[in-house]
Amino acid sequence: MELQLRKEPGKENLYMEVYHYYKDLIIEKKLPAGARMPSLRKCSEELKLSRTTIESAYLQLAADGYIISKAQSGYYVTDIAGHAHVLAPAEKKSEIHFRYDFASSGVDRESFRFDLWQRYIKSALRQNDRLLSYGEPQGEKDLRQAIADYVREHRNVLCSPDDIVIGAGIQSLLHILCPILKGRKTVSFPTPSFIQGSTVFEDYGFEVRYRNKDSDVIYVSPAHMTKWGEIMPVSRRLELVHHGAKNNSLIIEDDFENEFVYLQKPTPSLFGLAGGQGVVYLGTFSRLLLPSIRMSFMVLPPDLSILYQKRADRYNQTASKAEQIALCQFIRDGHLAAQTRKLKRLYSLKLKALKKAVNEVFGENSPVQTGAAGTSLALTLQTEDGWNKLNRKAQANGLRLQLLREEPGKITLILSCSSMPVDDFAPACRLLKELIS
Amino acid sequence: MELQLRKEPGKENLYMEVYHYYKDLIIEKKLPAGARMPSLRKCSEELKLSRTTIESAYLQLAADGYIISKAQSGYYVTDIAGHAHVLAPAEKKSEIHFRYDFASSGVDRESFRFDLWQRYIKSALRQNDRLLSYGEPQGEKDLRQAIADYVREHRNVLCSPDDIVIGAGIQSLLHILCPILKGRKTVSFPTPSFIQGSTVFEDYGFEVRYRNKDSDVIYVSPAHMTKWGEIMPVSRRLELVHHGAKNNSLIIEDDFENEFVYLQKPTPSLFGLAGGQGVVYLGTFSRLLLPSIRMSFMVLPPDLSILYQKRADRYNQTASKAEQIALCQFIRDGHLAAQTRKLKRLYSLKLKALKKAVNEVFGENSPVQTGAAGTSLALTLQTEDGWNKLNRKAQANGLRLQLLREEPGKITLILSCSSMPVDDFAPACRLLKELIS
Numbered sequence: 001m002e003l004q005l006r007k008e009p010g011k012e013n014l015y016m017e018v019y020h021y022y023k024d025l026i027i028e029k030k031l032p033a034g035a036r037m038p039s040l041r042k043c044s045e046e047l048k049l050s051r052t053t054i055e056s057a058y059l060q061l062a063a064d065g066y067i068i069s070k071a072q073s074g075y076y077v078t079d080i081a082g083h084a085h086v087l088a089p090a091e092k093k094s095e096i097h098f099r100y101d102f103a104s105s106g107v108d109r110e111s112f113r114f115d116l117w118q119r120y121i122k123s124a125l126r127q128n129d130r131l132l133s134y135g136e137p138q139g140e141k142d143l144r145q146a147i148a149d150y151v152r153e154h155r156n157v158l159c160s161p162d163d164i165v166i167g168a169g170i171q172s173l174l175h176i177l178c179p180i181l182k183g184r185k186t187v188s189f190p191t192p193s194f195i196q197g198s199t200v201f202e203d204y205g206f207e208v209r210y211r212n213k214d215s216d217v218i219y220v221s222p223a224h225m226t227k228w229g230e231i232m233p234v235s236r237r238l239e240l241v242h243h244g245a246k247n248n249s250l251i252i253e254d255d256f257e258n259e260f261v262y263l264q265k266p267t268p269s270l271f272g273l274a275g276g277q278g279v280v281y282l283g284t285f286s287r288l289l290l291p292s293i294r295m296s297f298m299v300l301p302p303d304l305s306i307l308y309q310k311r312a313d314r315y316n317q318t319a320s321k322a323e324q325i326a327l328c329q330f331i332r333d334g335h336l337a338a339q340t341r342k343l344k345r346l347y348s349l350k351l352k353a354l355k356k357a358v359n360e361v362f363g364e365n366s367p368v369q370t371g372a373a374g375t376s377l378a379l380t381l382q383t384e385d386g387w388n389k390l391n392r393k394a395q396a397n398g399l400r401l402q403l404l405r406e407e408p409g410k411i412t413l414i415l416s417c418s419s420m421p422v423d424d425f426a427p428a429c430r431l432l433k434e435l436i437s
Numbered sequence: 438m439e440l441q442l443r444k445e446p447g448k449e450n451l452y453m454e455v456y457h458y459y460k461d462l463i464i465e466k467k468l469p470a471g472a473r474m475p476s477l478r479k480c481s482e483e484l485k486l487s488r489t490t491i492e493s494a495y496l497q498l499a500a501d502g503y504i505i506s507k508a509q510s511g512y513y514v515t516d517i518a519g520h521a522h523v524l525a526p527a528e529k530k531s532e533i534h535f536r537y538d539f540a541s542s543g544v545d546r547e548s549f550r551f552d553l554w555q556r557y558i559k560s561a562l563r564q565n566d567r568l569l570s571y572g573e574p575q576g577e578k579d580l581r582q583a584i585a586d587y588v589r590e591h592r593n594v595l596c597s598p599d600d601i602v603i604g605a606g607i608q609s610l611l612h613i614l615c616p617i618l619k620g621r622k623t624v625s626f627p628t629p630s631f632i633q634g635s636t637v638f639e640d641y642g643f644e645v646r647y648r649n650k651d652s653d654v655i656y657v658s659p660a661h662m663t664k665w666g667e668i669m670p671v672s673r674r675l676e677l678v679h680h681g682a683k684n685n686s687l688i689i690e691d692d693f694e695n696e697f698v699y700l701q702k703p704t705p706s707l708f709g710l711a712g713g714q715g716v717v718y719l720g721t722f723s724r725l726l727l728p729s730i731r732m733s734f735m736v737l738p739p740d741l742s743i744l745y746q747k748r749a750d751r752y753n754q755t756a757s758k759a760e761q762i763a764l765c766q767f768i769r770d771g772h773l774a775a776q777t778r779k780l781k782r783l784y785s786l787k788l789k790a791l792k793k794a795v796n797e798v799f800g801e802n803s804p805v806q807t808g809a810a811g812t813s814l815a816l817t818l819q820t821e822d823g824w825n826k827l828n829r830k831a832q833a834n835g836l837r838l839q840l841l842r843e844e845p846g847k848i849t850l851i852l853s854c855s856s857m858p859v860d861d862f863a864p865a866c867r868l869l870k871e872l873i874s
Binding site: 114290 | 559563605612633641671757
């Protein structure tokens, strides 16, 4: 073995010379994949270099993926060429382009003032001093104050900013909440559909049940009881609050889409009805602003707030600090309230228009279910095809559908109007009708 | 009881009239806090209105916090005036202003090009279409591709973008990782100091130990073994990888501050040394960009990647989509690599300057510990005062300190240079010396 040194090396560079020598051999496949490298002792003798130098070279080769060390055996040449598949950019999974999307959980393109939000973000990004440090684990104090004011005014949730925890989405908050619910073992969800929520409880060892009021924790979304927008009547809200207090069940109130209740009033928050005891209130801004803004909050009742404070510094804040600063000013300037009013009007009109389109295409007697809130309706259709066949046909025709349930000879779909433009309702319904017949 | 209706009401407004009648009585304290409201039956008889109307009014009063329902007992007036403390903005906790901060984990003010980052964010915020929908649960595909390219080049981590999961900070990633480590019961951390990490494992029922290699999961930060920047030598890295493979211990490699290794080379990643098997690689951008940008990633080995894929859609993405889009382009344009080089040079110089200042102020023989990496050194000082007294004195003088350990007659401090300007090193050290003597 002959080592051609490229230049008169300083001591520090010696090992890099050895490194390059072997690297070239490997790349040129003169040392093939799987070949055993000479032992340190042997190599050091042959090259008349110290074992330390050889070892440094081998370690750098291993660090760079050319060789790999096997325990009690030595170094082997890796199949670095075989790694070509990870070196090349991964292929994009072919993405289906949908002409009409009835399954989208996105928001209406016209509903959001990007220019306005950009202005607030830009202003937040100019606050260099604040951005140079980690944020408060609980969330920025001024945003928590703005949220406390907002939920007091709009949801009758009376709380101090110290009881509010901000996080990047509901899951991030549940990851902080579950560990302080020690001693509680069972949790009830209204349906199996909110898998992102039930998964967190499962991961923490809770037994997850459905519609079981005898559970230690009762998770409900009073403004979104079903996918077609049924809401919890006030009498049941009161019953639930009393039940929770009597049985020491903790209620988690996920107030999702409470802003989009069109038909029924009043819809008080459980937190307010319970006087702030025994209820955790969860709110999110994704439906009001942009789904891509990951920002939610929870309001803790006094007992849990104390437990949380003891552990607060164990959790890092997950939400973007720049977005928190921007949102705080956005709320203070009244834009959140204005945006909420605008969306409520918009979705109410869109839902009516969708119902009209469905009735026109499928006939007045088409079994449509609607609730008092939300952005979707349920439509039951007679078909012998079954969901899988229908869905394949729909995808092939650029129509995205969402199944609610399948029964012999009929299927029920959830049609969401939130992101589809109104002008598409009729053609999308006609296409669906064609595929069914 | 006499109800003066304010106007001739339509049927829908009747309950609101009852509502306002009682609301005014409560606000004027004619119905004092704690008073029981007339029963629905009695009230309905007296007012000659249907029970439904009265009930609606009561429910709205309850919704707005004026009365509260108690189970099997009726409605009671709340102490809404007593809620004044939550209605008023909460007092700000008095924040101490520090002249000199040796404990900051922030970044150097001069190190970050805010203008550049603002440009990337602005460009991301113009991608309206992408921002209108929820992001990919795993993180944006193009960012995962950019990260795969980056860690392959810089850390010899060979992986496909499909093995990468993005999250808002290391904790968010551990919240996804822990549940797929079923069957593993024990985890070892190098020290108790990374409480944000150990907390997550504890919350999931793991037994947390320290420096115990016989654990099912071994969590290490090879480039940040101690707070004063000691790194794991390559020989120990190899040993650890072999130990993990032999004992089926999963290694979690938190590659924190690997970018700031100044003195020792090579420092291969464990993931690379192990050929991508049995190691989870964790990386974060908070130290390179801004702490306020919550963006981290993990690279899963093949077996865990498969388990994750099965559950991927159970977890929502936590990182801001706009920031993901911005970061992706920032990396592609080479700014991350440039920023890393710049910071490494900067912190290396700052650490030298800090050491010089410490030597000048405390004398050449002052016991200073430094490592091969990082942004801090450890300084041991003789003092009879003890930590609590010294810390109080320091705070009173605008000096923020961080304790490493306290022994009889001496304390060891961690002095971080990361966010303090170089010109402050000498005066800060002189102030510290004054407080000690």
